[in-house]
Amino acid sequence: MGLKNATVRLHWTDAPYRWHVNDGPEAFVVLDGEVEMHFREEGQESLKRLTPGMICLVEEGDEHVAHPMGPARILVIEKADSE
Structure with missing residues (x-):
């Protein structure tokens, strides 16, 4: 991912995000707490559990939501200006 x-x-939250698809790559770095990152592909959901220090790279076009x-x-x- 170029910068x-x-x-x-920096997000400090306990609320889930909304399902979305970005028009560019996105990186989530968990600094504190725990996050479940949900993905949808061809109607199937998968989940990745993130703990402090973990990085999740989401590619352009991947449907996802963080909880x-x-x-x-x-x-x-x-x-910048990603939806």
Whole structure:
């Protein structure tokens, strides 16, 4: 993932995100807490559990949603103006 035109945000949340598809790659870095990252592909859901220090790379076009399991601090790096 190139850093040109990227945004970097720190999220401190315990609320789930919404299902979405980005128009560029996205990186989630769990700094504190635990997050379940859900993916959908061809109608099938899969799950990756993230703990502090873990990085999840989401490719452009991958449908996904993050569900913090209680309070979590997450660093999100993605294309600027990504939906």
